[in-house]
Amino acid sequence: MADTPPGDGAVPDTLTLENRATVALHALTNCIDEEDGRPYMTADLTGAPSLAHSSWDYGSSVGRLVSSIALAREMTGSDAGREVERDLRERLLDMFADDGLNYREASEHTEPRANMHDQRSVLLGLVTWYMQAGDDDVAAAADDLCAALRRIAVKEGHPHLAKQDFWYFPAVEYTADGWPSPDTIYLGLATDPAHTSARMIGPLVRYHEVTGNDDALELARNFARHTVEYSGAFNDDGSFNDGVEFRTGHFHSRMVSVAAIARYALADDNAKTLNWAATVYDWALRQGTEFGWFPSALREDYVHKHETCALVDMIELGILLGHNGYPEHWGRVERFVRNHLAASQLRDTNWIADGEIADRLRGAFPGWAAPNDFVCDVGDDPDIMTCCVAAGTRGLFLAWRHAVTIADERADVNLLLNRATPALDVYSYLPSEGRIVVHAHRDLSPLRVRVPDWVDPERVEVEGAATVGWDGPFLRLGGVAEGDRLAVEFPVRETVTTETAADRTFEATWRGDTILDIDPSGETHPLYAARDDDGTVSHRDDSLQRRWPTVEW
Numbered sequence: 109m110a111d112t113p114p115g116d117g118a119v120p121d122t123l124t125l126e127n128r129a130t131v132a133l134h135a136l137t138n139c140i141d142e143e144d145g146r147p148y149m150t151a152d153l154t155g156a157p158s159l160a161h162s163s164w165d166y167g168s169s170v171g172r173l174v175s176s177i178a179l180a181r182e183m184t185g186s187d188a189g190r191e192v193e194r195d196l197r198e199r200l201l202d203m204f205a206d207d208g209l210n211y212r213e214a215s216e217h218t219e220p221r222a223n224m225h226d227q228r229s230v231l232l233g234l235v236t237w238y239m240q241a242g243d244d245d246v247a248a249a250a251d252d253l254c255a256a257l258r259r260i261a262v263k264e265g266h267p268h269l270a271k272q273d274f275w276y277f278p279a280v281e282y283t284a285d286g287w288p289s290p291d292t293i294y295l296g297l298a299t300d301p302a303h304t305s306a307r308m309i310g311p312l313v314r315y316h317e318v319t320g321n322d323d324a325l326e327l328a329r330n331f332a333r334h335t336v337e338y339s340g341a342f343n344d345d346g347s348f349n350d351g352v353e354f355r356t357g358h359f360h361s362r363m364v365s366v367a368a369i370a371r372y373a374l375a376d377d378n379a380k381t382l383n384w385a386a387t388v389y390d391w392a393l394r395q396g397t398e399f400g401w402f403p404s405a406l407r408e409d410y411v412h413k414h415e416t417c418a419l420v421d422m423i424e425l426g427i428l429l430g431h432n433g434y435p436e437h438w439g440r441v442e443r444f445v446r447n448h449l450a451a452s453q454l455r456d457t458n459w460i461a462d463g464e465i466a467d468r469l470r471g472a473f474p475g476w477a478a479p480n481d482f483v484c485d486v487g488d489d490p491d492i493m494t495c496c497v498a499a500g501t502r503g504l505f506l507a508w509r510h511a512v513t514i515a516d517e518r519a520d521v522n523l524l525l526n527r528a529t530p531a532l533d534v535y536s537y538l539p540s541e542g543r544i545v546v547h548a549h550r551d552l553s554p555l556r557v558r559v560p561d562w563v564d565p566e567r568v569e570v571e572g573a574a575t576v577g578w579d580g581p582f583l584r585l586g587g588v589a590e591g592d593r594l595a596v597e598f599p600v601r602e603t604v605t606t607e608t609a610a611d612r613t614f615e616a617t618w619r620g621d622t623i624l625d626i627d628p629s630g631e632t633h634p635l636y637a638a639r640d641d642d643g644t645v646s647h648r649d650d651s652l653q654r655r656w657p658t659v660e661w
């Protein structure tokens with residue numbers, strides 16, 4: 109048991125997300141080419157390590173980086189890399205054309221074009237930046253982008269209805285001359301909405317919520333209706349339609365869209381659409397592992413690789429559902445965060461032959477990880493993609509933000525992680541000990557603490573609460589006053605599960621919700637290798653900053 113009580117100057121030495129964000133911020137602000145300020149898209153870490161550019165270096169990478177750098181600052185308060193951030197923000201605005209869309213530069217083969225993946229990432233960057241800084245020129249760019257998206261959307265309606273109530277984009281890339289063919293949907297050449305309109309819905313909804321921009325909500329509503337009711341991109345059982353016109357069932361594109369549609373459903377009080385998202389989530393969960401590894405797509409070699417982007421979509425949707433009638437997903441989100449997200453963050457770089465590249469990418473997240481290895485041994489894709497570095501940071505932020513809910517007098521502890529806020533601090537001894545300590549900084553009525561799904565409720569012990577009851581998976585603690593210190597204790601499970609990823613099986617050894625070992629282990633840069641846990645918790649001579657974000661995702 110702990111010899112020092114937690115509090116100022118002593119934090120249990122367990123997973124602390126803001127510390128992970130500090131090192132992620134390092135990677136986010138160092139994956140840039142100093143020659144011209146353009147982000148690198150990929151890094152290959154084995155053989156002769158190298159960095160490479162691609163056509164994703166424009167709105168896609170820049171928007172995601174601008175967003176995630178802001179999120180890392182919300183968590184840490186760090187000023188590291190301010191100059192790089194300033195350059196990226198300037199670059200983001202510079203890529204806008206007069207028509208309101210954000211363009212990739214012309215290349216040898218193509219004219220300048222506005223890619224729909226880019227428009228979503230650009231909006232993600234602008235909305236996060238605006239929430240943090242409130243700059244008028246940022247809102248102006250976002251307003252213009254919403255107006256442009258509205259202008260170029262193809263608007264259709266059910267033949268029996270008078271109104272045009274589903275909107276979409278007929279192709280992934282728009283040029284100054286317009287769409288390649290405006291009627292592709294009738295020719296059977298329709299693009300997957302996950303690659304065009306559906307993925308934009310999340311930032312559109314947040315932008316509407318923050319500024320009241322009505323174009324943004326109308327776009328979100330009509331894109332969601334197209335995806336759910338007309339596109340055929342998802343089957344009735346929630347599975348992905350991966351027919352030819354829908355490419356390979358790219359997991360990130362599908363799930364970023366479903367998480368976005370859930371966000372829309374909540375903003376528009378659309379319970380039917382929220383249930384649709386929950387059905388797709390249930391199906392998607394069955395395609396991966398309990399610890400957060402999912403295939404990056406449903407075809408070819410991609411079934412063996414995992415994109416951090418897809419994991420973070422699964423975390424985001426799990427959180428949205430956890431808050432809104434599906435509390436059973438909280439335990440799952442915690443397993444995803446404690447395991448594949450935390451375990452795959454690149455912290456030990458000694459195995460990378462090029463010291464300069466290794467140093468730049470400290471804190472990055474993998475682009476194509478195997479369940480047991482940072483580097484996948486199938487195919488020879490690069491090991492890191494900048495989209496995933498940004499997404500991994502977003503995953504840290506989402507877990508950190510939603511670990512605790514504070515609403516009026518009420519506080520919920522949703523994720524059992526160290527977290528300090530102005531209303532309460534949470535100290536977690538998991539996985540070594542089943543012990544959660546809460547310091548209340550004000551009266552809380554009630555304080556609810558989620559208990560993991562593998563705990564026998566009869567064996568939970570509470571110290572320091574006047575009344576104790578249950579609300580589903582939450583312990584409901586009453587009469588908590590400012591200054592109180594409470595403890596919730598329970599036995600920690602130790603178990604071994606067999607997990608299937610593509611056609612391979614792995615044995616995972618768990619303590620609580622944390623994997624201590626995976627068998628077979630990886631060969632290049634094994635995940636979980638450094639996680640020995642002797643069942644005791646030490647304390648760091650440290651204290652957590654009591655932070656609450658100004659940015660809301």
Ligand SMILES: [Zn+2]
Nearest residue numbers: 415417495496
């Ligand atoms: Zn990615």
